[in-house]
Amino acid sequence: MDLTHSPADEAFRAEARDWLAGHVPASPLPSLETAEGFAAHRAWEARLAADRWSVVSWPAEYGGRDAGLLRWLLFEEEYYAAGAPGRVSQNGISLLAPTLFDHGTQEQRARVLPPMAGGEVVWAQAWSEPEAGSDLASLTSRAVRTDGGWRLSGQKTWSSRAAFADRAFGLFRSEPDTPKPHQGLTYLMFDLRAPGVTVRPIGRLDGRPAFAELFLDEVFVPDEDVIGEPGQGWRVAMSTAGNERGLTLRSPGRFLASADRLFALWQERGSPASARDRVADALIGARAYELFAYAGASRFLDGESLGPESSLNKVFWSEYDITLHETALELLGSEGELADTGWSEGYVFSLAGPIYAGTNEIQRDIIAERLLGLPKGRR
């Protein structure tokens, strides 16, 4: 049992802190859900990448620093404490990259990862469909074999950042007549500007085009953009879905920084008294999440895989995030309603947490069945 970081880890943290202190933009970038903001965030990704801070945990050959999970956690803590911008490349870095590390070819990694690390190619996740949400395996978009590749047709939706992104990755049905819906799916990457792709931005609650619908009409994808074996897409996708729910999507650093800001806000406002307990709970929750992450990182370093435990994370952070923002709005009083404060934008975004990355109802099923061993029931 040890919570002290080695001098080398502390040195890494200090290096990150210094770099961030010298480079984080003095005023916040425009929202990344606008064309202008998207461009500004891309430029920030390039700045991070130039000094190898955009993907610290990746191997050096792809632009990383070979830093382990623990150093990544320390980096994230510094990143959010420094008030650095949101990451426009999040989907690619936390979902597609781990998939390529596990299932991609050497050629795919060399081709896809460096431009992802530098923000030159921003990726969108194309999993959901109008009729396939929680029951993702019921998806019907098709991949049909053709010379040298595949032709994609169908409709995807709720694809975050697809309004401005460059490429997307997702699951398609390549064998229509399998006995089970999870079979016969293929995981592949495609260009959002390829002939046959129509992107229709959808306004989020606050009206910004934060996600989009994708209409695909015979879109050609070469064989080299299939990830893993054709027909094995479900397995490929599920092996990395844990990343989305688990740490890499929401690092403790983010909540530690938010809890510190909430505490400062409470000290500044001091009222209403009814919010005091929730301010304390925000501090307690951030610490719990931090230590839970350290325990997970320690097990990971011992060679264990985290598996369904990531569902515990998902429910915890998504509910935590909402309560934290609600508390902030309460402390702000009538100003809490103003849409241009960081807190209210964060609040609106937090509301989606229990829905995306697998709804919290689905996560609770996973916890009950896979971690507690309760019998499967009717869905």
Added chain:
Amino acid sequence: MRFLLDAEQRAFADSLDGLLSSADTPSVVRDWSRGDHTSGRALWSRIAAAGVFTLAIPEAYEGVGPLPVELAVAFVELGRHAVPGPLVETVAAAVLLTESADPGPAKRLLPRLASGEAMATLAPPGSYALDGDAADLRLVLTADGLRLAPDHGPVRPSLDPARRLTALPPSGELLVAEPPFVRALRWARLATAAQALGVGLALLDRTVAYVGQRTQFGVPIGSFQAVKHRLADAKIALEFARPLLFGAAFTMTERDVAAAKVAACEAAYATARTALQLHGAIGYTAEYDLSLWLTKSRALLGAWGSPDECRAAVLHGVSGDGRRS
């Protein structure tokens, strides 16, 4: 940084678990609740022989401590098995005596606590002492210091039948003029948090087993989603309280300990509510063993610092620390 229990600590937990599993603690609890302390004393000796009380006592007084992480490991097991008695109070008493300026009382009394020969209880200022009728050393904090009370007031029942509350007279031999109550309180809170986590884990385990076996409408009730989701929430609350507990045992800061106390006690209490609901009427009976953990979860929530006091300590601790480093 390796924030996990090591092999030795895990083996210690397993050996205590084995000891307590074979001890039929439910019948010990029932004896204790009736004021019959014989089986409880015998169990106490075995727990002491396993080294539990030595963890809070330094070598100079025949202990091996202070080892708060190991103490937390032990108290999780004591909670999981619903062991009755002034366990937390004995630890707090040991810390009070250890840290006092005058080593005389420590030399005289601590070896007896370490060996299990004596059980201590302690009344926080303005409150009751647990099991004053069973304890050999009754410590009372008075305006002028820590005293060894000669006797105890009438036994009053707690909502947890296994906890018997007694007032102590503010009199008796003056042991220490300026006892380090703040430090002792930290240890008491840590031990209570650990015990509560153990109580919560036992409630969850028993409930998972029950809903897997009880059928209604032709299927196990554990296959109903409403049932599953309540248990999933209990699991989440307990699994996020666990690292807080061990993190607090590692740092022993006031703030971390208070955070662990709130989180572990509230998680255990919420799990108790779920456990009772999912057992239905049988859970609401004194005959069924579940009751032994149900009522304890509520008692521990208030013991040694209510959630309100602990939250205040968390906020206060942050003001003191400034930005985390």
